[in-house]
Amino acid sequence: MDVQSHLRYLEQEIAGLTARPDILRLEWLRMDKSRVAKFEDILTKKREELRRNLARTQEERSEAHEFGRDEGDRATASLSKEMSFRQKAQERGLLMLVEAALGRVNNGTFGECLNCGQEIGANRLTAVPWSRYCITCQELIVEQQ
Ligand SMILES: [Zn+2]
Numbered sequence: 001m002d003v004q005s006h007l008r009y010l011e012q013e014i015a016g017l018t019a020r021p022d023i024l025r026l027e028w029l030r031m032d033k034s035r036v037a038k039f040e041d042i043l044t045k046k047r048e049e050l051r052r053n054l055a056r057t058q059e060e061r062s063e064a065h066e067f068g069r070d071e072g073d074r075a076t077a078s079l080s081k082e083m084s085f086r087q088k089a090q091e092r093g094l095l096m097l098v099e100a101a102l103g104r105v106n107n108g109t110f111g112e113c114l115n116c117g118q119e120i121g122a123n124r125l126t127a128v129p130w131s132r133y134c135i136t137c138q139e140l141i142v143e144q145q
Contacts, residue, residue: 036110039125040102040110042129043105043129043130044102046094046098046129051095053091060084097130097132098130100132101129113137114132115140116133116134116136120133121134
């Protein structure tokens with residue numbers, strides 16, 4: 001199918017859907033309410049857990065400053081500092097993903113792929129509720145990197 005006929009096909013699809021708003025509405029109701037509420041709950045808990053962890057890492061780091069008198073201590077301190085720095089960066093990134101997913105819960109787009117707009121598979125969302133892309137797009141994105 002060439003681009004022009006593909007666009008025509010999409011236009012027809014959209015026209016067909018808007019002519020039947022009840023279908024769109026049913027679709028919306030199916031995805032929303034209890035299912036999204038469950039994910040919202042999981043995401044909110046994850047956000048709190050990450051925020052707690054990040055706050056704790058900060059405390060530990062300022063405490064670690066007090067130690068490190070001899071070289072061995074300093075090496076250990078610097079290693080643990082680097083590890084906690086990495087872990088913190090990872091947790092920060094995850095927190096951003098979780099917050100973005102909660103934003104999508106609020107604006108009603110939760111569960112839609114950010115790239116193609118298709119519904120993200122239920123298994124995928126259950127495994128990773130902060131997924132941004134459907135499995136197809138995710139694989140394409142990974143390949144491009
Ligand atoms: Zn997609």
